[in-house]
Amino acid sequence: KSLFSAGTSWPGVWLREDITSLDILSKRPEVDPERLGCVGLSLGGLRTVYMGGLDPRIKCAVCAGMMMTWRDLVLNKSVNHTWMIYIPRMAHDLDYPEILGLRAPLPTLVLNNREDPLFTLPEMERADRMLTDVFARAGAPDRYETRFYPGGHKFDLAMQADAFDWFDRWLKDA
Template identity: 65%
Template structure:
């Protein structure tokens, strides 16, 4: 027996998942290629049932706080209200002076163990950049704010704060002292306070996940509900072609891409970066490296994690893998890639899936961005 996180229980846990396709996998011989659409609809219903997505309202009414030009881009700094929690802060970027309806991308920010920040991880709207964000950008994004880079290529790019991040984060003043353990917000945006808050937020994840279960929903369900609201707003804009919208992101943004792109046909093109493996990888080796934001109780016997994204077949889908990514094992990343390729091949759309492996650790660097941006150009640009 290979060492694993469950010790002697590991082989038993792996046997629950099995070696063959899950019950609702399109790779299962029970599903014929001609039955693609009934399979997609039925399996999405099952995912929705288990995800327990809450009602986050209709199309948000966005209020523009500032509108200006920065570094060749028209910028809108805005926020919107949802039926619960504080307002969501977001930015919209597009080429300065652009007219007409443009293709668009919903840029989904990462987790990174940093809940104090959200959209600022991938977008920049001024010369001043917080030192923590500069280091974050240098480590994971090749020193670039990738939402800006994509906007310069002719896209409308929307980035919003996800549930429990930045403007949507849990405020210390709103939780009991026994939960915050004496931590107070004293000097906003000081490096010391940000790091202290992120330690608190990391420990608070278990409380949040358990409380969401008790409330009758899941963290993926809340993520999805709020990302759908952002997508609805983006599609409603007069400068956006609603038939040419994509989404993508690294890590936590890749996770959100899996759930949103896999379940919402408004996403015409998707790019998941550094967030693709299998339930078996999580169960035996890697759940300790991951957030509670991934898990949908009861789903693994019906559908493996890659096949949630596979529910979007035959729509164009790019997945980028980092070969030395410490969040996953390489064999299971490769097995996930094979699963997705088999789903798209069986549907007769093998040319619309691409899985690319890059050397190095967890990242979305410049060569990866070049491929991703080219993928968006190919399928929804113009």
């Protein structure tokens, strides 16, 4: 409540922190600022949505265990989710897939778990269709993919291997 009263939100605070971290990271001599990637699970996945969608320095993004729609949150999961992910009035203008889609045509991978108790499968699939459409309209259907895995809320070794393969594909020889 204090952040809302001050005119900001937790996602606003996290985004500012993440942008500052990226500013520092991209200036380090051992870092190629043209090959920056971002990956996160759950709340880290939400941070990837915002960073990937809003900072063009992120050349490759992997969102794990997070992709949902506002409809899913409001109708199905708001009882179990934290209010800390809420940005006042954002749902009137942008849905989560649309925020991540702002990065099109930059490479983007979404990793979902079919039995994730935090999201419903139909809305994860709807988010995938939204992003598929965005990347197709951007002329880059090969730069977007969603993968579905068995199990609950996780970023297991198989998912991590897929994420690192995605980074290798798009960043190593960029």
